[in-house]
Structures are given as C-alpha cells and as structure tokens.
Amino acid sequence: DGGITQSPKYLFRKEGQNVTLSCEQNLNHDAMYWYRQDPGQGLRLIYYSQIVNDFQKGDIAEGYSVSREKKESFPLTVTSAQKNPTAFYLCASSSGTFSTSGPEAFFGQGTRLTVV
C-alpha cells in the first residue's frame, strides 16, 4: 500500500541533543513538507521541498535542518538550537504544485517529540 510513514511515533530527547525524525513516502510524490503542531497553534510550516536536493525554509525553520537526497525521504533534524522542541511533528507529501493546482497532501501519522 502506498503511503507516508513517519518514525518513531514517540521520541524523547535530552536537552542539548540533536534528534532526527524520519519521513518516508512511496507515493512517488515530488513535494514534501514538515509541519509542527502545538495546542491551539495549528500547523506551522518548518521546511518544504519541491524536488530532490532542494528545500526551502518555512515560517519557523530556526533550530531545524532537513535534507532531500532521495525523492522518497525527507528527514528532519531538531537541533539543540531549537529552544522549545516539544511538539507534534507532521510530515506531508503531494504530487505536484501544492498551492496552485490543488493535489491533495497526504500526511503521516506524526511523531510526538518530548524533551526531558
């Protein structure tokens, strides 16, 4: 079955450590996205990528980094520079020009990151 998979589902991190969240899709989608979700804040865009080896910052990119070496994969690293990393992280993918032509985005089940 085609879909988008995020792992792990729950992640605990000590302060000062970097941690990488995995996002894999087998939908052959060009575009991939990372959103952060906090209670009452909606979905805030961290990074997005339209093609392999290219990505753009979203509204809250500080303290995060990404890579897009393969079409199927878009890992997100939460660095120690992120001051408040505890949140629910959602990865999404879409087949084309997301904002203009309207292919739907498929979301993963999310990773809940907790800093301890």
Place this chain on the structure above:
Amino acid sequence: QQPVQSPQAVILREGEDAVINCSSSKALYSVHWYRQKHGEAPVFLMILLKGGEQKGHDKISASFNEKKQQSSLYLTASQLSYSGTYFCGTGTEMNRDDKIIFGKGTRLHILP
C-alpha cells in the same frame, strides 16, 4: 500571515448545521480544507482555487470568495463522525511556490 479561522470551537447536536470561516489578509490563490481527529493525521477534504468556486461532497461543502479573501466550510446535518479539528490552508498570490499556510484550526464537537 496565518489565516484566521472562526469560530475557534463549536459544539453541536447531531443533525445541526455548522459554518467554519477562514479569512486572510493577503490575496488568495487557493484554499485547502482538512479535518484532523485527535491523535491522527489531517485528512484532505477539498481545495478551492481562485475563481470564486464552490465545491461539495456529501453534506460538506465550501465556498471561496477571492474578493473578500475568505472561504467558508459548510457542514449540514452534522454526524458524529464530523467531530474533529478543521484546518484551512491558504496559498497566496505572492508565493505560488507550494507553500501553504494553515490556520489555528476550529474544534468541532458533535453531541449525540
């Protein structure tokens, strides 16, 4: 830049109607609607593109007024399964670059 959704939350009884609004301070090219149930991934409902269109399936429909830079989602004869948080996402004229900005969401709770 984040679109504003209203109301923030609404409680209805099964069979009642609901309207969720989404407005932007910027000229819009597209509006996307998603529903998220607690602990689950958001699920696509529909997208409306510039042109002032309306769309709908089953008892959920939406309109897009580009002049007013707003969209409304209509849920008629609500069912228990409609409960969840509804998000609108907007694509603006200034950045047709696959960047969608989502609102803070509207929590909908349907009572039996």
